[in-house]
Amino acid sequence: MPNYVNNICVICKNQFEVIYKKRNQKTCSKLCSYSLRSAVRKISHDPIKKACTDCAVIFLDTSKKKTVKKCKDCINKQMVDTRKKRGSYKRTARQNEKLSKTLKEKYENGWNPNTTDHKEKLAKLMKENWASGDFVRRSKKTCLKKYGVDHWMKTEEAKKYFSETQKNRVFSEETKQKMRISAAKRVRSGKETLFTNGNGCYRKDLKCYFRSNWEANFARICELNGEKWEYEPETFILKSGRTYTPDFKVENTLYEIKGRWIGDAKLKFEEFCNEYPTCKIELINGIIYKKLTKKYKHLIKNWEGK
Numbered sequence: 001m002p003n004y005v006n007n008i009c010v011i012c013k014n015q016f017e018v019i020y021k022k023r024n025q026k027t028c029s030k031l032c033s034y035s036l037r038s039a040v041r042k043i044s045h046d047p048i049k050k051a052c053t054d055c056a057v058i059f060l061d062t063s064k065k066k067t068v069k070k071c072k073d074c075i076n077k078q079m080v081d082t083r084k085k086r087g088s089y090k091r092t093a094r095q096n097e098k099l100s101k102t103l104k105e106k107y108e109n110g111w112n113p114n115t116t117d118h119k120e121k122l123a124k125l126m127k128e129n130w131a132s133g134d135f136v137r138r139s140k141k142t143c144l145k146k147y148g149v150d151h152w153m154k155t156e157e158a159k160k161y162f163s164e165t166q167k168n169r170v171f172s173e174e175t176k177q178k179m180r181i182s183a184a185k186r187v188r189s190g191k192e193t194l195f196t197n198g199n200g201c202y203r204k205d206l207k208c209y210f211r212s213n214w215e216a217n218f219a220r221i222c223e224l225n226g227e228k229w230e231y232e233p234e235t236f237i238l239k240s241g242r243t244y245t246p247d248f249k250v251e252n253t254l255y256e257i258k259g260r261w262i263g264d265a266k267l268k269f270e271e272f273c274n275e276y277p278t279c280k281i282e283l284i285n286g287i288i289y290k291k292l293t294k295k296y297k298h299l300i301k302n303w304e305g306k
Contacts, residue, residue: 055074177237224296230249239275
């Protein structure tokens, strides 16, 4: 039986029950979740004045990461040019005729797209469509009709375009490190489907990706004992420039699950111990794992291996 905990909804302040694996859930329902997202989006970030790389006009970058390089007008122009190049604006004669007829009827009935009421109504309608998933469904339907696949990036034209834009692109060491960490997170969450590594796979009973049977069984032991665990919770940067990611964090203790050392794994473990002496870490080697197997194997239904 899974463990449950009681949380307090940050929106309606009501108490709700949630499975232990989702103990960080902040809202009790979809409605409260949408309200929380809207509140987060409204949080303004301190703007920074920048000069547009295209037109040199001074603009305010209000984004969170402050990576915007162009003003709004130049970004819109670039988007329009890209769509024109791809033929996104092309319409058939039948489509033009239908559109013309619809617009004439709307204008004759007093329709004006530039009024405040119309803009508010449109904004509300778009929010509702995004929340209900209508936009995603319509986009897939349009792509299937136009390209034969549910997303433009799956077409040969898109793959060729993306390949050409990425040629000779040089990434900084900082960017490479971030990419490695992000890729590892995608693998652990089960979002990455192209990765295979021995017994590494997504365990449905634990709702998490693990690289080995030993790691999965260790997580099951923690679940059985009611202990809070995190898989590969944090990546540490070593003085040598390499990174080290412990396998588990249980309460305030880190754990490394290792049956045998491969490559420079042992060296990185020793470097971490020397450079981060305040971090408490324990090594689960073959001898300790055998003791755990003898103690817990008959108590856990989904135990993997001998």
